[in-house]
Amino acid sequence: MNELKEICKSLRLAHTADIYKDIPFENPEQYLKSLLTKELELRESAKIERLIKKAxxxxxxxxxxxxxxxxxxxxxxxxxxxxxxxxxxxxxxxxxxxxxxxxxxxxxxxxxxxxxxxxxxxxxxxxxxxxxxxxxxxxxxxxxxxxxxxxxxxxxxxxxxxxxxxxxxxxxxxxxxxxxxxxxxxxxxxxxxxxxxxxxxxxxxxxxxxxxxxxxxxxxxxxxxxxxxxxxxxxxxxxx
CATH class of the missing domain: 3.40.50.300 (P-loop containing nucleotide triphosphate hydrolases)
Incomplete structure (x- = not known):
């Protein structure tokens, strides 16, 4: 798990290591797309929270x-x-x-x-x-x-x-x-x-x-x- 977190950190994937188990799997392409889409959603949400706090x-x-x-x-x-x-x-x-x-x-x-x-x-x-x-x-x-x-x-x-x-x-x-x-x-x-x-x-x-x-x-x-x-x-x- 620590190794996975380090890899995600190197790739600047802030949320993937925490959410990958929660993504439903139908096929490899669907899973990867769903995982990365969720990563982007959480990243955007975190950015908005930072902007609101900074304001x-x-x-x-x-x-x-x-x-x-x-x-x-x-x-x-x-x-x-x-x-x-x-x-x-x-x-x-x-x-x-x-x-x-x-x-x-x-x-x-x-x-x-x-x-x-x-x-x-x-x-x-x-x-x-x-x-x-x-x-x-x-x-x-x-x-x-x-x-x-x-x-x-x-x-x-x-x-x-x-x-x-x-x-x-x-x-x-x-x-x-x-x-x-x-x-x-x-x-x-x-x-x-x-x-x-x-x-x-x-x-x-x-x-x-x-x-x-x-x-x-x-x-x-x-x-x-x-x-x-x-x-x-x-x-x-x-x-x-």
Missing amino acids: QFLQKKSLSTFQWHDKIHLPSQIDVKELEKLNFIQAKENLILTGSPGTGKTHLATAVGYKACEMGKEVRFYRVSDLVANLEKAWKEDKLTLFKGKFRNADLIVLDEMGYVPFNTEGAELFFQLISDWYEQKSLIITSNLEFSQWNRIFGDSRLTAALVDRVIHHAHILNFTGDSFRITHALSRNN
Whole structure:
């Protein structure tokens, strides 16, 4: 058995030594095909798990459980079916989800991120305030290049809760540099409770804000979430 495991290891067959006894045998060709097919399935499943872990989502969400409703206003150039194909990632386009808190923006952003991982895409998930704090820390410790390297292979970057915490000048400039690095190189999903005209509250510099918004929306699909907070509505319904 140890010899078999070593052979499989040399051939980079991570699962074959553990599953070969469980594959039904009809004839040699069928058995080999079934064994290698199962190896590929398990390999793909393990890859997806690695991608999800690397993305560091804060919670698990799925597009299958997301409730599309008439309070979500999509732009004319994309519909739900097209969005769920995630072709915007291949095109290096962005999704901007704006609207009041509790209307489903983070759920959708996370679910799209999960779907991207399932499709073999590299994803990174950050609350914007955490990302800026990490940028400032990396800059102070002279590790900014090393930190930026974490995004080198990312296909999609999810930036959640833009606008909840304002930045200082240093944080705003570092964030702008990062967005500039990603411009037309990565796809972004940004969730925000603020309209673009209000982003100056976060950055405190009108010219920097204008330049950042210009990069973010240049290749973007903007979805506007309206209506009442799901969390408040759910809480009120339980108390009635």
